[in-house]
Amino acid sequence: MSTGSPAHDGSARDVSRAGRLAAERLDVDRLDTGRLAAERPEGYDPRAFEPFAVTVDLAVFTIRAGQLHTLLIRRGEPPYAGRWALPGGFLHARESAEDAARRELAEETGLPDALVADLQLEQLRTYSAPDRDPRMRVVSVAYTALVPDLPEPAASGGGDADQARWTPVATVGPLAFDHAAILADALDRTGAKLEYTCVATAFCPPEFTLGELQQVYETVWGATLDRPNFRRKVLASPGFVTPVPGASRLTGGRGKPAALYRRGPATTLHPPLLRPR
Amino acid sequence: MSTGSPAHDGSARDVSRAGRLAAERLDVDRLDTGRLAAERPEGYDPRAFEPFAVTVDLAVFTIRAGQLHTLLIRRGEPPYAGRWALPGGFLHARESAEDAARRELAEETGLPDALVADLQLEQLRTYSAPDRDPRMRVVSVAYTALVPDLPEPAASGGGDADQARWTPVATVGPLAFDHAAILADALDRTGAKLEYTCVATAFCPPEFTLGELQQVYETVWGATLDRPNFRRKVLASPGFVTPVPGASRLTGGRGKPAALYRRGPATTLHPPLLRPR
DNA sequence: CCCTTTAATAGTCGAGGTGACTATAAAAAG
């Protein structure tokens, strides 16, 4: 947590990692990684090495009109036909879970590849309950992504735009599979990450005002913050934001124009910006 | 992060979750979860739905003789024959990853089932680099467990005791597969969790002195802490520890006997106990 | 053009947490 990416991004590490002993379906004697045959418990079940399907699911958040939105996709086929679900899909044969998440995000949101490439993408948790899919065993690696408010709505990428939509998290109804639990976990994690990392700027455009940054915190936390104190805290955190010299923008039309900032080089907040209560 | 288990324990939730749409190997048209056929990119590869093997790996930590130790197992077969590795194994057909981790932990450490059942067990991260196993595709869900210093060394459970050992993390050599990276991630995470959760007591026996608790922090962080200040902080955190009335224990033989405490009901630390610098 | 409104920015003050430090109490060793 000290100096690493706020998203606990491990893809670069993943790629350079050596492989791990694995099952070969017809060679049961060599299947049980890391354990000797002598150590195996009695009742050893060959079905233990049944293959699994592996998917990624994405909780993508943005802030639009002062409300936290998440990207949902309407399912067209059973089970859960007609239900909304998190975007996601299967791992391809030669890609890591993070690569798959990035690919799915690009495909389903139609974001330019350049934007997707350097996006905040954090591995949330892996969901592996045996009955989470009624038809077969599926293990899913969930990721969280934070994006700025997009000029173009989601699913502009060629597909049926009606099938993918930004939905205010407050109005999200029942979701397919265990996606409601994944979404809840993602919300918890995102709120917590705002406290001790600089990821809040991921919700903002390249240049933003401190008022807009504060709105990110207030929207995600569902709390109101004291503006002078928030300002003092952010400016006192080295590397959180860097001022754009001479630049300012009229925020609401009225009032004093606000100075503009860009995201700084820091990824963690020392000390943290704790949410009230 | 607010009131949940410090280990982000999601097993209870997992079990109650509905299943997720999955691949059926002979029904390619229904394989791509959450996406319509119209949305699929060209060059769609049927091998994308190749089955994966899913394993769990365990970074088990304990403190012994003032040093942080981790449980390692010596591999008996290639690849990496003779190398040390983290304990772990394959998911069985009808168990969640957390259940598998708990089962593997019980099998490989020989701990009493009762102890394993209510153990701190936290999902760390999922490792999915395509080349992490030279023979086939293996996705591994890594867990971290913190245990008190065990009277009996590891692998007392029937097997070849020479194949499993507590090893000081400072002297861990090269490990099999990407286990060195997993171990490093687990160390990072454990150090960070000590700051804002109460998991440190997981390293201690049921009754412990504040000096022993402080040693946990000092050992994991590799730093020395001021004793009066540590004491003040711990006692000021409601629910972190509860005193055992009238009980005391001679710690080193010499000196004033220390009061005994048990772990309290709290799981998170407000405000956090930040490590120095 | 002046005055009001609105929002950003600057500054103040006290409570509380924390680091560094000193002092006392209770045990064993000599």
Add this chain to the structure above:
DNA sequence: CTTTTTATAGTCACCTCGACTATTAAAGGG
């Protein structure tokens, strides 16, 4: 009995933070 050792109690300055007030710079209405 004295020394040593370790737990425990207490002190003090600094720094952060929450709550609050004051000033500045824009738009809008008369």
